[in-house]
Amino acid sequence: MTYGKGLRPLAALTALTLTAAFALVFFFAPLDADQGFVQKIFYVHVPIGIVALVGFMAGGVFAIQHLRTRDPRHDLRSYVAIHIAIVLALGTLVTGSIWAKASWGSWWVWQEPMLVSFLIVFLLYACYTPLRFSIEDKERQARYASVFAIVAGAFVPLNFAAVRMAEAYIHPRTFATTGGGMPGDMFLTFLVALAGVGLLFVTLWKYEMASKNATFKLRALRRTLAGDELAPVPRSAAPTL
Amino acid sequence: MRRAVGALLRKDLLVELRTKEAVPAMALFSISTFVVFHFGLDRSSLDGSLAAGVLWVTLLFAAVLGINRLFVAEVEQGGFDGFLLAPVDRTSLLVAKALALLAFLVLVQLIAIPAFAFLLLGPSLWQALPELLAVLALADIGLAVIGTLVSAIAIRTRARDLIVPILLLPLLIPVVLAAAQATAPLLALDGAGPLPGRWLAILAIYDGVFGLLAYAIFDFLLED
Numbered sequence: 001m002t003y004g005k006g007l008r009p010l011a012a013l014t015a016l017t018l019t020a021a022f023a024l025v026f027f028f029a030p031l032d033a034d035q036g037f038v039q040k041i042f043y044v045h046v047p048i049g050i051v052a053l054v055g056f057m058a059g060g061v062f063a064i065q066h067l068r069t070r071d072p073r074h075d076l077r078s079y080v081a082i083h084i085a086i087v088l089a090l091g092t093l094v095t096g097s098i099w100a101k102a103s104w105g106s107w108w109v110w111q112e113p114m115l116v117s118f119l120i121v122f123l124l125y126a127c128y129t130p131l132r133f134s135i136e137d138k139e140r141q142a143r144y145a146s147v148f149a150i151v152a153g154a155f156v157p158l159n160f161a162a163v164r165m166a167e168a169y170i171h172p173r174t175f176a177t178t179g180g181g182m183p184g185d186m187f188l189t190f191l192v193a194l195a196g197v198g199l200l201f202v203t204l205w206k207y208e209m210a211s212k213n214a215t216f217k218l219r220a221l222r223r224t225l226a227g228d229e230l231a232p233v234p235r236s237a238a239p240t241l
Numbered sequence: 242m243r244r245a246v247g248a249l250l251r252k253d254l255l256v257e258l259r260t261k262e263a264v265p266a267m268a269l270f271s272i273s274t275f276v277v278f279h280f281g282l283d284r285s286s287l288d289g290s291l292a293a294g295v296l297w298v299t300l301l302f303a304a305v306l307g308i309n310r311l312f313v314a315e316v317e318q319g320g321f322d323g324f325l326l327a328p329v330d331r332t333s334l335l336v337a338k339a340l341a342l343l344a345f346l347v348l349v350q351l352i353a354i355p356a357f358a359f360l361l362l363g364p365s366l367w368q369a370l371p372e373l374l375a376v377l378a379l380a381d382i383g384l385a386v387i388g389t390l391v392s393a394i395a396i397r398t399r400a401r402d403l404i405v406p407i408l409l410l411p412l413l414i415p416v417v418l419a420a421a422q423a424t425a426p427l428l429a430l431d432g433a434g435p436l437p438g439r440w441l442a443i444l445a446i447y448d449g450v451f452g453l454l455a456y457a458i459f460d461f462l463l464e465d
Contacts, residue, residue, distance in 0.1 A: 067461050120411050120414050123410075124412060127404070127407045127408050130400070130403075130407065131394070131408065134398035134400045134403075135397065135398050135399070140397060143461050143462070143464070144394055144398075144462065146461070147390075147394060147461055148394060148408075150454070151390065151412070151451070151454060151455075151458070154450060154451070154454055155412060158415060158446070158447060159415055161443070162414075162415035162418055162419060162443050162447070163414075163418065166418050166419075166422060
């Protein structure tokens with residue numbers, strides 16, 4: 001299967017959408033009455049947070065498919081989706097922390113359920129790679145990683161519900177009412193930014209899949225040429241086909 | 242399946258009774274942790290949310306010890322091979338192990354909670370015992386289900402003792418959070434407050450979701 005197909009127009013569309021999103025953020029969206037300029041981090045922080053969570057869920061869905069079909073390609077898809085989502089989740093934590101410092105005066109706010117839930121989810125998914133790395137047998141590694149991805153995927157919404165109940169609610173109620181509790185031009189900017197980050201996720205995912213597939217093909221060709229003299233593949237957390 | 246679960250559970254309890262490997266260590270660990278908390282916090286009596294937090298963190302860490310050991314005999318002495326050869330439903334191993342872990346947790350708590358009341362707790366334990374038992378029961382089910390699942394995942398990895406805690410702690414944060422929040426008003430200094438029902442609901446939902454999930458995917462951890 002070729003993941004490189006359509007990658008170029010997709011990448012161009014992503015670049016275009018992200019540029020448009022940033023243009024809207026800086027030149028179109030109004031300044032927030034309370035927070036001023038710093039509120040604009042919202043257009044980065046919330047989209048990457050949402051896309052990271054969707055990426056974790058997608059990893060869980062691919063994992064279910066992997067367990068059902070035993071096709072190692074689904075495991076690779078799950079691995080790549082979770083991998084990119086972890087990076088985005090780290091970005092969400094950093095931007096959230098910056099925003100918290102600017103608007104609430106502290107780098108870390110324990111009363112903030114979204115930030116705390118995100119930290120817990122991040123800590124859980126941070127175990128994904130060590131877990132894979134500590135299982136040598138590739139088939140078992142894929143199976144166990146899928147079980148983990150499914151459990152963690154179910155854990156994400158439960159964790160958000162539990163932590164939100166525990167803490168006083170001080171997070172900005174952005175979507176309290178339909179259409180957003182914010183003015184229309186802010187909401188439009190947010191939607192474009194969300195689309196841009198979503199496209200970025202899909203592009204990176206396809207790019208990584210194409211790169212991995214090329215590596216596997218190259219390795220297979222080398223093995224055919226060199227025979228058994230080839231050095232063995234080093235132990236790794238990444239799936240191999 | 243009921244007969245298989247019964248046989249496996251009896252085997253596990255019998256092994257524990259003869260080797261006394263997990264429960265005494267877990268109980269001793271909890272009491273040592275209470276002493277550590279006494280010095281760490283420099284407090285001689287606790288109440289309210291601090292007492293609930295100390296109690297639940299201690300019980301959680303004690304559970305980690307038992308969860309680390311849960312499948313060790315199965316791997317080291319060929320229990321898995323014997324089980325896989327037997328013509329029984331594979332999920333019965335999950336049910337039996339979770340019940341065994343639940344029994345260990347209850348035994349440990351029978352020692353640890355009186356010790357906590359004796360060593361650290363300011364208000365009387367009797368003021369809210371039935372409510373506390375309800376919280377304990379729901380939290381223990383969650384601990385047992387997730388513990389069995391994580392133990393089964395970690396047992397075949399190279400860094401078993403390291404994988405269990407790093408996987409288990411984030412997964413159990415909702416349980417500890419809900420249990421501690423539900424326990425805090427029960428241990429208040431000025432008489433037990435009412436039991437917040439929504440925390441019990443969170444615990445029950447957690448138990449239900451992960452119980453069903455574990456039931457659905459446990460098979461995949463056994464195919465070798």
